[in-house]
Amino acid sequence: MTLIPGFLIAIATFPGVIVHEMAHQLVCRLCRVVVFEVCYFRLGNPAGYVTHEHPSNPYQTLLIGVGPFLFNSLLGAVIAFPAVVPVYKFEAGTTLDYVLIWLGVSIAMHAFPSTGDAASMLKSLSAHSSLLLRLIGNPIVALIYLGALGSMFWLDAIYGLFVAGLLPTLLVSYLATM
Amino acid sequence: MSDTESCQVCGSAPETGYVFPLCPRCRTILASRPYPRWIYLAGAAVLVILTIALSQSPRTLRAGIAFERGQAYEAKGAYGMAVNEYRRVTEAFPNSTLVLARLAITLRKGGHVPEAEVILQRLGGRQASQELVQEVNQTVEDLSKQREVLSQGIEQKKVSVGALETRLHDLDQDLGALNEQLRSLKATTAEMEDQASKGMAIDEQEYHRLIAQHNSIVGRYNSELSTRNTLYAQYEAQLKEVNALIDQYNRSISPKAGSIP
Numbered sequence: 001m002t003l004i005p006g007f008l009i010a011i012a013t014f015p016g017v018i019v020h021e022m023a024h025q026l027v028c029r030l031c032r033v034v035v036f037e038v039c040y041f042r043l044g045n046p047a048g049y050v051t052h053e054h055p056s057n058p059y060q061t062l063l064i065g066v067g068p069f070l071f072n073s074l075l076g077a078v079i080a081f082p083a084v085v086p087v088y089k090f091e092a093g094t095t096l097d098y099v100l101i102w103l104g105v106s107i108a109m110h111a112f113p114s115t116g117d118a119a120s121m122l123k124s125l126s127a128h129s130s131l132l133l134r135l136i137g138n139p140i141v142a143l144i145y146l147g148a149l150g151s152m153f154w155l156d157a158i159y160g161l162f163v164a165g166l167l168p169t170l171l172v173s174y175l176a177t178m
Numbered sequence: 179m180s181d182t183e184s185c186q187v188c189g190s191a192p193e194t195g196y197v198f199p200l201c202p203r204c205r206t207i208l209a210s211r212p213y214p215r216w217i218y219l220a221g222a223a224v225l226v227i228l229t230i231a232l233s234q235s236p237r238t239l240r241a242g243i244a245f246e247r248g249q250a251y252e253a254k255g256a257y258g259m260a261v262n263e264y265r266r267v268t269e270a271f272p273n274s275t276l277v278l279a280r281l282a283i284t285l286r287k288g289g290h291v292p293e294a295e296v297i298l299q300r301l302g303g304r305q306a307s308q309e310l311v312q313e314v315n316q317t318v319e320d321l322s323k324q325r326e327v328l329s330q331g332i333e334q335k336k337v338s339v340g341a342l343e344t345r346l347h348d349l350d351q352d353l354g355a356l357n358e359q360l361r362s363l364k365a366t367t368a369e370m371e372d373q374a375s376k377g378m379a380i381d382e383q384e385y386h387r388l389i390a391q392h393n394s395i396v397g398r399y400n401s402e403l404s405t406r407n408t409l410y411a412q413y414e415a416q417l418k419e420v421n422a423l424i425d426q427y428n429r430s431i432s433p434k435a436g437s438i439p
Contacts, residue, residue, distance in 0.1 A: 029209050031209075032209045033209055034198055035209065040217070055197070056195060057195065078228075079224070079228055082228070082231035082232050085239065086271070089242055089245060089276075090241070090245075090267075090276055090277060092274040096227060100228070100231055103227075169242075172239065172243060172246060175239075175243050176243045176247050177246075
Protein backbone atom coordinates (compact mmCIF):
# COMPACT_ATOMS: atom_id res chain seq x y z
CA MET A 1 0.00 0.00 0.00
CA THR A 2 1.47 3.33 -1.08
CA LEU A 3 0.82 6.21 1.28
CA ILE A 4 0.83 9.58 -0.39
CA PRO A 5 -0.13 12.66 1.60
CA GLY A 6 -3.76 13.53 0.98
CA PHE A 7 -3.03 17.14 0.14
CA LEU A 8 -0.76 16.08 -2.72
CA ILE A 9 -3.54 13.93 -4.16
CA ALA A 10 -5.97 16.82 -3.69
CA ILE A 11 -3.63 19.18 -5.56
CA ALA A 12 -3.17 16.72 -8.40
CA THR A 13 -6.91 16.18 -8.71
CA PHE A 14 -8.18 19.59 -7.65
CA PRO A 15 -10.90 19.80 -10.35
CA GLY A 16 -12.64 16.90 -8.62
CA VAL A 17 -12.64 18.71 -5.28
CA ILE A 18 -14.08 21.85 -6.88
CA VAL A 19 -16.81 19.91 -8.72
CA HIS A 20 -17.60 17.96 -5.52
CA GLU A 21 -18.30 21.18 -3.60
CA MET A 22 -20.17 22.65 -6.57
CA ALA A 23 -22.40 19.58 -6.57
CA HIS A 24 -23.20 20.06 -2.88
CA GLN A 25 -23.97 23.71 -3.55
CA LEU A 26 -26.14 22.84 -6.54
CA VAL A 27 -28.26 20.35 -4.61
CA CYS A 28 -28.62 22.84 -1.75
CA ARG A 29 -29.87 25.34 -4.31
CA LEU A 30 -32.37 22.83 -5.69
CA CYS A 31 -33.60 21.97 -2.18
CA ARG A 32 -33.68 25.65 -1.21
CA VAL A 33 -31.29 24.98 1.64
CA VAL A 34 -29.34 28.07 2.67
CA VAL A 35 -25.63 27.98 1.88
CA PHE A 36 -23.58 30.05 4.33
CA GLU A 37 -20.10 29.47 3.04
CA VAL A 38 -18.36 27.60 0.24
CA CYS A 39 -14.69 26.78 0.00
CA TYR A 40 -14.11 25.13 -3.37
CA PHE A 41 -10.47 24.26 -2.74
CA ARG A 42 -7.80 24.82 -0.11
CA LEU A 43 -4.62 23.19 1.13
CA GLY A 44 -6.05 21.60 4.18
CA ASN A 45 -8.30 18.85 5.45
CA PRO A 46 -10.91 18.85 4.14
CA ALA A 47 -9.69 20.22 0.80
CA GLY A 48 -13.07 21.86 0.31
CA TYR A 49 -16.33 22.31 2.18
CA VAL A 50 -19.82 23.75 1.99
CA THR A 51 -21.37 25.16 5.14
CA HIS A 52 -25.13 25.00 4.84
CA GLU A 53 -28.24 25.06 6.88
CA HIS A 54 -29.17 21.72 8.44
CA PRO A 55 -32.16 20.52 6.42
CA SER A 56 -35.21 19.59 8.43
CA ASN A 57 -36.19 17.11 5.73
CA PRO A 58 -33.92 14.03 5.99
CA TYR A 59 -34.42 13.24 2.32
CA GLN A 60 -32.84 16.58 1.52
CA THR A 61 -29.90 15.62 3.73
CA LEU A 62 -29.51 12.39 1.79
CA LEU A 63 -29.73 14.18 -1.53
CA ILE A 64 -27.18 16.80 -0.52
CA GLY A 65 -24.91 14.03 0.72
CA VAL A 66 -25.03 11.80 -2.35
CA GLY A 67 -25.32 14.65 -4.87
CA PRO A 68 -21.57 14.68 -5.58
CA PHE A 69 -21.59 10.93 -6.17
CA LEU A 70 -24.10 11.25 -8.99
CA PHE A 71 -22.86 14.56 -10.37
CA ASN A 72 -19.13 13.81 -10.26
CA SER A 73 -19.60 10.32 -11.72
CA LEU A 74 -21.71 11.56 -14.60
CA LEU A 75 -19.56 14.58 -15.37
CA GLY A 76 -16.35 12.56 -15.12
CA ALA A 77 -17.68 9.97 -17.56
CA VAL A 78 -18.94 12.58 -20.03
CA ILE A 79 -15.70 14.57 -20.00
CA ALA A 80 -13.45 11.54 -20.42
CA PHE A 81 -15.63 9.78 -23.00
CA PRO A 82 -14.22 11.41 -26.17
CA ALA A 83 -10.66 10.65 -25.07
CA VAL A 84 -11.08 7.05 -23.94
CA VAL A 85 -10.90 5.41 -27.37
CA PRO A 86 -7.78 7.27 -28.55
CA VAL A 87 -5.93 6.94 -25.23
CA TYR A 88 -6.95 3.58 -23.78
CA LYS A 89 -7.66 1.65 -26.95
CA PHE A 90 -5.22 2.91 -29.53
CA GLU A 91 -2.54 4.69 -27.46
CA ALA A 92 -2.85 7.52 -29.97
CA GLY A 93 -4.11 10.29 -27.74
CA THR A 94 -3.38 13.95 -28.30
CA THR A 95 -2.55 16.40 -25.50
CA LEU A 96 -6.20 17.37 -25.44
CA ASP A 97 -7.19 13.74 -24.89
CA TYR A 98 -4.85 13.36 -21.93
CA VAL A 99 -6.18 16.60 -20.42
CA LEU A 100 -9.70 15.21 -20.73
CA ILE A 101 -8.71 11.89 -19.17
CA TRP A 102 -7.05 13.71 -16.26
CA LEU A 103 -10.11 15.90 -15.81
CA GLY A 104 -12.50 12.97 -16.05
CA VAL A 105 -10.59 10.76 -13.62
CA SER A 106 -10.00 13.66 -11.19
CA ILE A 107 -13.67 14.52 -11.13
CA ALA A 108 -14.88 10.93 -10.90
CA MET A 109 -12.49 9.98 -8.11
CA HIS A 110 -13.94 12.72 -5.90
CA ALA A 111 -17.44 11.36 -6.34
CA PHE A 112 -17.39 9.63 -2.97
CA PRO A 113 -19.21 11.59 -0.27
CA SER A 114 -16.97 12.51 2.62
CA THR A 115 -17.21 11.20 6.18
CA GLY A 116 -18.46 14.67 7.03
CA ASP A 117 -21.37 14.13 4.67
CA ALA A 118 -21.92 10.72 6.28
CA ALA A 119 -21.91 12.17 9.78
CA SER A 120 -24.45 14.78 8.72
CA MET A 121 -26.67 12.11 7.19
CA LEU A 122 -26.37 9.89 10.26
CA LYS A 123 -27.35 12.75 12.55
CA SER A 124 -30.37 13.49 10.38
CA LEU A 125 -31.41 9.82 10.23
CA SER A 126 -31.18 9.31 13.98
CA ALA A 127 -33.49 12.27 14.53
CA HIS A 128 -36.22 10.59 12.49
CA SER A 129 -37.98 7.31 13.09
CA SER A 130 -39.15 6.48 9.55
CA LEU A 131 -38.26 2.85 8.86
CA LEU A 132 -38.07 3.36 5.12
CA LEU A 133 -35.67 6.23 5.60
CA ARG A 134 -33.43 4.20 7.86
CA LEU A 135 -33.53 1.28 5.43
CA ILE A 136 -32.37 3.55 2.62
CA GLY A 137 -30.14 5.87 4.56
CA ASN A 138 -28.16 3.63 6.89
CA PRO A 139 -26.68 1.43 4.14
CA ILE A 140 -25.70 4.57 2.23
CA VAL A 141 -23.94 5.92 5.33
CA ALA A 142 -22.19 2.59 5.82
CA LEU A 143 -21.05 2.57 2.19
CA ILE A 144 -19.70 6.09 2.54
CA TYR A 145 -17.59 5.08 5.57
CA LEU A 146 -16.40 1.99 3.68
CA GLY A 147 -15.54 4.18 0.72
CA ALA A 148 -13.54 6.49 2.95
CA LEU A 149 -11.66 3.50 4.33
CA GLY A 150 -11.18 2.15 0.82
CA SER A 151 -9.69 5.45 -0.29
CA MET A 152 -6.63 4.53 1.79
CA PHE A 153 -6.27 1.64 -0.66
CA TRP A 154 -6.86 3.80 -3.71
CA LEU A 155 -10.48 2.78 -4.04
CA ASP A 156 -11.45 6.31 -5.08
CA ALA A 157 -8.78 6.30 -7.80
CA ILE A 158 -9.92 2.87 -8.99
CA TYR A 159 -13.48 4.14 -9.12
CA GLY A 160 -12.34 7.23 -11.04
CA LEU A 161 -10.51 5.08 -13.58
CA PHE A 162 -13.51 2.78 -13.89
CA VAL A 163 -15.98 5.57 -14.50
CA ALA A 164 -13.78 7.63 -16.77
CA GLY A 165 -12.01 4.79 -18.52
CA LEU A 166 -13.52 1.37 -18.32
CA LEU A 167 -17.18 2.34 -18.53
CA PRO A 168 -16.88 4.10 -21.90
CA THR A 169 -14.78 1.19 -23.18
CA LEU A 170 -17.54 -1.21 -22.15
CA LEU A 171 -20.04 0.98 -23.95
CA VAL A 172 -17.99 0.83 -27.14
CA SER A 173 -17.76 -2.97 -26.85
CA TYR A 174 -21.51 -3.17 -26.40
CA LEU A 175 -22.20 -0.92 -29.39
CA ALA A 176 -19.91 -3.10 -31.51
CA THR A 177 -22.19 -6.09 -30.94
CA MET A 178 -25.24 -4.27 -32.26
CA MET B 179 -38.19 25.39 14.01
CA SER B 180 -40.45 28.03 15.45
CA ASP B 181 -43.52 29.29 13.67
CA THR B 182 -43.42 32.49 15.73
CA GLU B 183 -39.96 33.50 14.56
CA SER B 184 -39.60 36.01 11.78
CA CYS B 185 -37.23 36.03 8.81
CA GLN B 186 -33.67 36.55 10.09
CA VAL B 187 -32.96 38.89 7.19
CA CYS B 188 -36.01 41.03 6.56
CA GLY B 189 -38.27 40.24 9.49
CA SER B 190 -41.21 39.01 7.44
CA ALA B 191 -43.02 35.71 7.91
CA PRO B 192 -40.68 32.73 7.56
CA GLU B 193 -41.17 29.82 5.15
CA THR B 194 -42.20 26.65 6.93
CA GLY B 195 -40.44 23.35 6.68
CA TYR B 196 -36.95 24.64 7.34
CA VAL B 197 -34.84 24.94 10.44
CA PHE B 198 -33.44 28.36 9.73
CA PRO B 199 -36.24 30.99 9.70
CA LEU B 200 -36.25 32.85 6.41
CA CYS B 201 -39.01 34.21 4.25
CA PRO B 202 -39.39 32.59 0.79
CA ARG B 203 -37.71 35.50 -0.98
CA CYS B 204 -34.71 35.64 1.34
CA ARG B 205 -34.42 31.84 1.29
CA THR B 206 -34.34 31.85 -2.51
CA ILE B 207 -31.59 34.47 -2.50
CA LEU B 208 -29.47 32.76 0.16
CA ALA B 209 -29.95 29.28 -1.29
CA SER B 210 -28.94 30.54 -4.73
CA ARG B 211 -25.50 31.62 -3.64
CA PRO B 212 -23.77 32.58 -6.88
CA TYR B 213 -20.78 30.74 -8.16
CA PRO B 214 -17.61 32.85 -8.35
CA ARG B 215 -16.57 34.23 -11.69
CA TRP B 216 -13.52 32.00 -11.93
CA ILE B 217 -15.79 28.95 -11.72
CA TYR B 218 -17.69 30.18 -14.76
CA LEU B 219 -14.43 30.88 -16.58
CA ALA B 220 -13.06 27.44 -15.73
CA GLY B 221 -16.35 25.86 -16.70
CA ALA B 222 -16.30 27.70 -20.02
CA ALA B 223 -12.75 26.48 -20.67
CA VAL B 224 -13.76 22.89 -19.94
CA LEU B 225 -16.81 23.32 -22.16
CA VAL B 226 -14.64 24.53 -25.04
CA ILE B 227 -12.23 21.62 -24.61
CA LEU B 228 -15.14 19.22 -24.36
CA THR B 229 -16.82 20.65 -27.46
CA ILE B 230 -13.63 20.22 -29.48
CA ALA B 231 -13.25 16.68 -28.19
CA LEU B 232 -16.91 15.80 -28.77
CA SER B 233 -16.61 17.00 -32.36
CA GLN B 234 -14.07 14.20 -32.80
CA SER B 235 -16.21 11.70 -30.94
CA PRO B 236 -18.18 10.28 -33.86
CA ARG B 237 -14.94 9.48 -35.69
CA THR B 238 -13.24 7.95 -32.66
CA LEU B 239 -16.36 6.09 -31.62
CA ARG B 240 -16.72 4.59 -35.11
CA ALA B 241 -13.06 3.59 -34.96
CA GLY B 242 -13.51 1.98 -31.54
CA ILE B 243 -16.53 0.01 -32.73
CA ALA B 244 -14.75 -1.01 -35.94
CA PHE B 245 -11.79 -2.28 -33.92
CA GLU B 246 -14.01 -4.38 -31.67
CA ARG B 247 -15.75 -5.84 -34.72
CA GLY B 248 -12.41 -6.47 -36.39
CA GLN B 249 -11.24 -8.45 -33.38
CA ALA B 250 -14.48 -10.45 -33.37
CA TYR B 251 -14.16 -11.29 -37.08
CA GLU B 252 -10.52 -12.21 -36.65
CA ALA B 253 -11.39 -14.58 -33.80
CA LYS B 254 -14.01 -16.25 -36.02
CA GLY B 255 -11.53 -16.62 -38.88
CA ALA B 256 -13.31 -14.15 -41.18
CA TYR B 257 -10.05 -12.46 -42.10
CA GLY B 258 -11.40 -10.51 -45.05
CA MET B 259 -14.07 -8.82 -42.93
CA ALA B 260 -11.55 -8.25 -40.14
CA VAL B 261 -9.16 -6.52 -42.53
CA ASN B 262 -11.96 -4.22 -43.74
CA GLU B 263 -12.79 -3.22 -40.16
CA TYR B 264 -9.14 -2.64 -39.22
CA ARG B 265 -8.68 -0.49 -42.33
CA ARG B 266 -11.59 1.66 -41.18
CA VAL B 267 -9.74 2.18 -37.90
CA THR B 268 -6.52 3.20 -39.68
CA GLU B 269 -8.44 6.01 -41.38
CA ALA B 270 -8.90 7.60 -37.93
CA PHE B 271 -5.68 6.35 -36.31
CA PRO B 272 -3.17 5.76 -39.09
CA ASN B 273 -0.22 5.53 -36.73
CA SER B 274 -1.55 3.38 -33.90
CA THR B 275 0.83 0.47 -33.24
CA LEU B 276 -1.95 -1.78 -31.99
CA VAL B 277 -4.16 -1.26 -35.04
CA LEU B 278 -1.32 -1.62 -37.54
CA ALA B 279 -0.15 -4.79 -35.81
CA ARG B 280 -3.61 -6.38 -35.89
CA LEU B 281 -4.02 -5.38 -39.54
CA ALA B 282 -0.66 -6.88 -40.50
CA ILE B 283 -1.34 -10.11 -38.60
CA THR B 284 -4.80 -10.45 -40.15
CA LEU B 285 -3.52 -9.71 -43.65
CA ARG B 286 -0.92 -12.44 -43.23
CA LYS B 287 -3.56 -14.90 -41.97
CA GLY B 288 -5.73 -14.01 -44.97
CA GLY B 289 -2.86 -14.70 -47.35
CA HIS B 290 -2.20 -11.06 -48.33
CA VAL B 291 1.52 -11.38 -47.77
CA PRO B 292 2.84 -8.32 -49.62
CA GLU B 293 0.45 -5.93 -47.86
CA ALA B 294 1.31 -7.51 -44.51
CA GLU B 295 5.03 -7.04 -45.24
CA VAL B 296 4.55 -3.31 -45.93
CA ILE B 297 2.88 -2.75 -42.56
CA LEU B 298 5.31 -4.97 -40.66
CA GLN B 299 8.17 -2.84 -41.96
CA ARG B 300 6.47 0.23 -40.47
CA LEU B 301 6.16 -1.51 -37.09
CA GLY B 302 9.85 -2.21 -36.73
CA GLY B 303 11.33 -0.82 -33.50
CA ARG B 304 8.04 0.27 -31.95
CA GLN B 305 7.10 -0.36 -28.33
CA ALA B 306 4.10 -2.54 -27.58
CA SER B 307 2.80 -5.02 -25.04
CA GLN B 308 4.78 -8.24 -24.72
CA GLU B 309 1.89 -10.27 -26.07
CA LEU B 310 1.56 -8.13 -29.18
CA VAL B 311 5.31 -8.07 -29.77
CA GLN B 312 5.39 -11.87 -29.62
CA GLU B 313 2.49 -12.14 -32.03
CA VAL B 314 4.05 -9.74 -34.52
CA ASN B 315 7.44 -11.41 -34.30
CA GLN B 316 5.77 -14.79 -34.87
CA THR B 317 4.08 -13.39 -37.97
CA VAL B 318 7.40 -12.11 -39.29
CA GLU B 319 8.95 -15.52 -38.62
CA ASP B 320 6.09 -17.30 -40.38
CA LEU B 321 6.49 -15.07 -43.41
CA SER B 322 10.20 -15.74 -43.45
CA LYS B 323 9.62 -19.52 -43.25
CA GLN B 324 7.02 -19.26 -45.97
CA ARG B 325 9.54 -17.57 -48.25
CA GLU B 326 12.13 -20.19 -47.39
CA VAL B 327 9.71 -23.01 -48.23
CA LEU B 328 8.86 -21.25 -51.49
CA SER B 329 12.52 -20.87 -52.31
CA GLN B 330 13.19 -24.54 -51.62
CA GLY B 331 10.18 -25.51 -53.68
CA ILE B 332 11.43 -23.39 -56.56
CA GLU B 333 14.86 -25.01 -56.42
CA GLN B 334 13.39 -28.51 -56.41
CA LYS B 335 11.16 -27.70 -59.35
CA LYS B 336 14.10 -26.20 -61.20
CA VAL B 337 16.06 -29.43 -60.74
CA SER B 338 13.10 -31.46 -62.03
CA VAL B 339 12.63 -29.14 -65.02
CA GLY B 340 16.37 -29.32 -65.74
CA ALA B 341 16.26 -33.12 -65.76
CA LEU B 342 13.33 -33.04 -68.19
CA GLU B 343 15.18 -30.61 -70.44
CA THR B 344 18.19 -32.98 -70.54
CA ARG B 345 15.97 -35.96 -71.31
CA LEU B 346 14.18 -34.02 -74.05
CA HIS B 347 17.51 -32.97 -75.54
CA ASP B 348 18.70 -36.61 -75.58
CA LEU B 349 15.42 -37.70 -77.20
CA ASP B 350 15.72 -34.99 -79.84
CA GLN B 351 19.20 -36.20 -80.65
CA ASP B 352 17.99 -39.82 -80.87
CA LEU B 353 15.13 -38.79 -83.12
CA GLY B 354 17.55 -36.86 -85.28
CA ALA B 355 19.81 -39.89 -85.62
CA LEU B 356 16.85 -42.17 -86.42
CA ASN B 357 15.63 -39.66 -88.99
CA GLU B 358 19.04 -39.77 -90.66
CA GLN B 359 18.98 -43.58 -90.76
CA LEU B 360 15.49 -43.52 -92.25
CA ARG B 361 16.56 -41.06 -94.91
CA SER B 362 19.57 -43.19 -95.83
CA LEU B 363 17.49 -46.39 -95.96
CA LYS B 364 14.81 -44.68 -98.02
CA ALA B 365 17.44 -43.45 -100.48
CA THR B 366 18.94 -46.95 -100.81
CA THR B 367 15.59 -48.71 -101.26
CA ALA B 368 14.46 -46.03 -103.72
CA GLU B 369 17.61 -46.61 -105.75
CA MET B 370 17.01 -50.37 -105.74
CA GLU B 371 13.38 -49.87 -106.82
CA ASP B 372 14.55 -47.63 -109.59
CA GLN B 373 17.03 -50.30 -110.78
CA ALA B 374 14.28 -52.94 -110.64
CA SER B 375 11.92 -50.76 -112.63
CA LYS B 376 14.63 -50.43 -115.32
CA GLY B 377 14.85 -54.22 -115.56
CA MET B 378 18.15 -54.46 -113.73
CA ALA B 379 18.75 -57.32 -111.35
CA ILE B 380 18.69 -56.41 -107.63
CA ASP B 381 19.44 -58.39 -104.49
CA GLU B 382 15.83 -59.20 -103.41
CA GLN B 383 16.98 -60.53 -100.05
CA GLU B 384 18.93 -57.33 -99.33
CA TYR B 385 15.97 -55.22 -100.50
CA HIS B 386 13.57 -56.95 -98.11
CA ARG B 387 16.08 -56.73 -95.29
CA LEU B 388 16.41 -52.97 -95.88
CA ILE B 389 12.61 -52.55 -95.95
CA ALA B 390 12.26 -54.51 -92.68
CA GLN B 391 15.02 -52.39 -91.13
CA HIS B 392 13.26 -49.22 -92.35
CA ASN B 393 9.94 -50.32 -90.83
CA SER B 394 11.64 -51.21 -87.54
CA ILE B 395 13.31 -47.81 -87.36
CA VAL B 396 9.98 -46.11 -88.19
CA GLY B 397 8.41 -47.99 -85.27
CA ARG B 398 11.19 -46.91 -82.94
CA TYR B 399 10.97 -43.34 -84.23
CA ASN B 400 7.23 -43.16 -83.60
CA SER B 401 7.65 -44.64 -80.14
CA GLU B 402 10.37 -42.16 -79.18
CA LEU B 403 8.40 -39.30 -80.70
CA SER B 404 5.41 -40.26 -78.54
CA THR B 405 7.66 -40.39 -75.45
CA ARG B 406 9.13 -37.03 -76.38
CA ASN B 407 5.67 -35.44 -76.76
CA THR B 408 4.59 -36.79 -73.35
CA LEU B 409 7.75 -35.53 -71.69
CA TYR B 410 7.38 -32.15 -73.38
CA ALA B 411 3.85 -31.77 -71.97
CA GLN B 412 5.24 -32.57 -68.49
CA TYR B 413 8.04 -30.08 -69.08
CA GLU B 414 5.58 -27.32 -70.00
CA ALA B 415 3.41 -28.05 -66.94
CA GLN B 416 6.36 -28.00 -64.56
CA LEU B 417 7.73 -24.86 -66.15
CA LYS B 418 4.38 -23.19 -65.52
CA GLU B 419 4.49 -24.31 -61.87
CA VAL B 420 8.02 -22.97 -61.40
CA ASN B 421 7.05 -19.63 -62.90
CA ALA B 422 4.01 -19.44 -60.61
CA LEU B 423 6.18 -20.14 -57.56
CA ILE B 424 8.70 -17.54 -58.68
CA ASP B 425 5.89 -15.00 -59.13
CA GLN B 426 4.60 -15.80 -55.63
CA TYR B 427 8.08 -15.43 -54.18
CA ASN B 428 8.68 -12.13 -55.98
CA ARG B 429 5.35 -10.76 -54.78
CA SER B 430 6.28 -11.65 -51.19
CA ILE B 431 9.47 -9.63 -51.33
CA SER B 432 8.47 -6.68 -53.46
CA PRO B 433 4.80 -5.78 -53.08
CA LYS B 434 2.99 -3.43 -55.46
CA ALA B 435 3.30 0.27 -54.53
CA GLY B 436 0.34 2.05 -52.89
CA SER B 437 -1.43 -1.07 -51.63
CA ILE B 438 -1.77 -0.27 -47.91
CA PRO B 439 -1.24 2.98 -45.96
